[in-house]
Amino acid sequence: MARQGSGSAVAGSLIFVVILALLGREALASDYKVGGTDGTWEVPTATNGLNYSQWAASHTFQTGDRLIFRYAPSAHAVQRVTAQAYSACTVTNPLELYNQSGSDLNLDVQLENEEPYYFICPFPGHCPAGQKFMVNVVKAAAVGLTQSLSTVAAVATLGSFFLFF
Ligand SMILES: [Cu+2]
Numbered sequence: 001m002a003r004q005g006s007g008s009a010v011a012g013s014l015i016f017v018v019i020l021a022l023l024g025r026e027a028l029a030s031d032y033k034v035g036g037t038d039g040t041w042e043v044p045t046a047t048n049g050l051n052y053s054q055w056a057a058s059h060t061f062q063t064g065d066r067l068i069f070r071y072a073p074s075a076h077a078v079q080r081v082t083a084q085a086y087s088a089c090t091v092t093n094p095l096e097l098y099n100q101s102g103s104d105l106n107l108d109v110q111l112e113n114e115e116p117y118y119f120i121c122p123f124p125g126h127c128p129a130g131q132k133f134m135v136n137v138v139k140a141a142a143v144g145l146t147q148s149l150s151t152v153a154a155v156a157t158l159g160s161f162f163l164f165f
Contacts, residue, residue: 028140029064031108034133039106041071041078041121044130052133062140063114069098069107076131078107079122086118086134089127097122111137 033039035050044050069078079094098107111117114137121131 029062029066031066031068032059032061033068033070039068039070041069041076042131043121043126050130052130056133056135059135061111061135061137063111063137064140065111065137067109067111067119067135069109070105071107073105076121076123076126078109079120080109081118081120083116083118083134086120086132089120089132091120091122091127094122111135113137114139 034041035052035055040048040050042048042050044052071078078098079091080096080098081090081094084090085094098109109119116134116136118134119132120127123131
């Protein structure tokens with residue numbers, strides 16, 4: 001009886017550790033409000049002091065992170081475009097046009113892949129005026145989900161072993 005009790009305690013501790021590890025993994029994905037403090041997505045001016053390129057260059061973005069854009073849908077939009085379209089501010093044929101319905105004031109864009117993402121505002125004149133930025137997304141350093149799940153399976157097996165020993 002004493003043995004089974006301590007086995008359960010060990011299994012319980014291990015499960016607790018795994019839960020902590022999973023919570024840690026979640027915490028490593030970050031939300032970034034574009035441009036700085038509140039995610040305002042508008043044309044940079046001397047008055048508002050926005051500089052999206054500078055802001056983007058000051059962070060390291062990982063897979064799983066999210067970008068949050070805040071804007072009036074009547075005045076701005078968000079497109080993901082190719083590197084060439086980014087340089088030239090070409091708004092036709094975007095890779096993705098977010099918020100087509102124009103109903104969201106807070107747009108979340110998840111950075112899913114390990115690759116560069118180029119964002120522009122397609123409203124006339126906005127991209128050339130600096131409403132654009134690129135982020136080079138790197139692979140998240142955290143434990144991957146598959147690895148976490150296999151850890152859970154291993155711990156569950158180990159837990160059963162202690163319980164039935
Ligand atoms: Cu705009």
